[in-house]
Amino acid sequence: MSREELAARQAKLLENLLTGAAAPPGFDPERLRVEAGVLRGKRRRLVAYLRPDLPQALGPRFRSLFDAYAAEHPKTTEVRAHEYAAGFAAWLVSRGELPKPRRRRFRR
Template sequence: MTDPRTRLAAAQSTLLHALLANGPLPTGFNPTRLQAQSQALRAKRRRVTAALRPDLPERLGERFRELFDAYATTHPRREGVGARTDANTFADWLVTQGHLPKPRRRWWPRPRR
């Protein structure tokens, strides 16, 4: 028999994986409600990303939602990662996947001395 805390931690991990990364549904949960909660959490994360990086939905247009959802299901936010870092990581993912061009390096003139 395993420790109750270990069992609880494993059950919580399974639930989080199902909610945030389209993992298998844990036993004893209503699949319809779990799906609704998963969609709500993803929508909240999408709204926060759009607020922090308004350039992304502007540039992607109608594709923003679809691409964000694809990203979010394969890249659940990790503990300790802030929303701004998450939004920037999504932007980097868009570039590596070829959905956005690589940003050009900014050029600033050197101050004269």
């Protein structure tokens, strides 16, 4: 197998794990589904670490809301963790799950 073929197979595998795309040939779809769930849990924990205000404000709804967000907004390799957490927070505000953040006023 050439490097290009291997890179293409790896890209398809990563696409499946991040977006739920069809499993590449030769991979067990059920095992990939389980691994994708593990990676989603890791992203959920990372978002909770970066934005502890979100799980605190949402309580037990944090998990289900994050999973809904992750299904609608699959993680890509171009999006950094802080951006993903900010996107989740903005999504929560847009759905009315969180109030709009107040603007800070700076005093001179």
